Amino acid sequence: MLNSSNNAAGAKPPAKRFFPLHPDQREAAQAWVDFGGRTPSKPRFASSVVLLKDGPSGLQTYLGYRSGASPLGIVAFPGGSIETADDDAMDWVGPSPAQWAKSMGMDDEVLARRHVVAAIRETFEETGILLAGPDASSLVEGVQSAEWMKAREAIAAQDKTFAEMLGRRGLALRTDLLKPLVNWVSPDFMHRRFNTRYFAAAAPVNQEPALLQSKGVWGRWVCAGDLVAGRAGTALGDEIGAPNTVGLTLEELTVPGAEIILEKVAAARGCIAYLNHKRPTVAYQPRLVHAEDQFLLEVDVAPASEGAAARER
Template identity: 40%
Template sequence: MPDLPKELTLPEGFVPPDVPENPVTPKDAATVVLARDSADGLEVFLLRRVMGMAFAGGMTVFPGGGVDRRDADVSNWAGPEPAWWAERFGCDVPLARALVCAAVRETFEESGVLLAGPDGDSVVSDAEPFHGVRQDLVDRKISLAGFLADAGLVLRADLLSPWANWVTPEAEPRRYDTRFFLAALPDGQRADGVTSEAVDADWQRPSEAIADWKHGRRGLLPPTWMTLAELAECTGLSDAMTRERTVDKIIPKVVRDGNVVRVVLPGDPAYAGAAGHLDAGPDDELELE
């Protein structure tokens, strides 16, 4: 795992000056790194979230969101069974099933890419005929299970690969236990980024996205930066999709470093001595950037 750069500080307001004494219980979530090969190398699909959103406003992220337990009612499933995913992500089988379904749903909602097909050996080559239900999925008027059943489609769990598991630090008021997946853009499909949660969307090489962050053109949170850095080491899509990875739960901590706040990971010398959350006294002035 690459080292987080010390310049990667948390954005202003991300950690409140007055942190609750009891950390918030993280909500289960799924994030999908949608990738493709290009003439210039591996590219990933990135969204810039709307400013002012309750979580990660203005930041560049991958498609993703919270688990809707109704999704897990999917009856037509192809690929590794939920028990396999449960072992990889270190969770129970029902949650593993819901996480995979959330990954497929969030990818469709936020990029228009549908990881499903008429049967277990095919995937839709054009997802646009199904785009009319995207907002209904966002509004929870219909579940992924209901949508796939009505459309006669099979969920393709085999198009996903487990990548990582990040938990929001205890200091933050909105916390997520997020499992990261990697998925290849299916042939014929197009990622459009038509979502109310993003102001723009684009494909970019991981190294270029990190360069944009260095020059202040993108805001990145530690899990996104780390994923981009890891993917920048891959020679292409096949290399990334077939890499053997041990998915350990990564629980960062936040530390005050001068007058900024940054994240430290297990293995960092500052991690062992860091509190689970910041304890800002009444006379402490916490400045973030």
């Protein structure tokens, strides 16, 4: 379901896209149909970050493997749920929470702040990339040491908060380095649902991603163009080598939102062009449809030049 205000007169209607269900979603979909639908579970608010850098054969982005049945997909951009500690006070560089709320098409500036904090925190936890610095013109360096890995592990285990880690090192969030993308809401039939805000950011030149030692299985920079061009094959899933990835295609490994973002990254002329592109703030929610004896997810995807501000649910 595409949530937006009315299109301008003469505007093209949204294009319908169809995506397969992941194997672990089919049982939930069948139960949803068998019982005539039910009250959907309330989605958890989440944030995800599309890290970008220019590569020799096109724009690259960082993807990682997620164990379990994550609403973000088996292969996904760094991200996760908003946490209570994301409300903690911390130094802040960039647009105010009120400005972030406006750019994200929201009325709730408190929730907008949580999404921004969660985006930077989750990226740090999962990749070690830290969008923070001592002032508005610099970024922290040398985040690949054992000491930084220990800090990531402590935050992931909730032994220490992100705000405590930043405060101890005299660092402020560089929220000015994030760009809002789109809002995706998990389908109604799913047991675990996310209301996810996607952001984009250029990878700092002085930082390199590294998997979290306690949880990391697979993650690396990928050329979005190559990945999209080979989406019908199973090379990515076979490379990861997990029982739930081998033999699967890109659309079976990712959620619709991530695949569509990958397509747009693949079509971009470079990192600066992608980050500077002006986008409408749109919310999407795939619908469950039954066609030719199989379940599919249907998404109304607005043309790139269209769409209007969507309100947070």
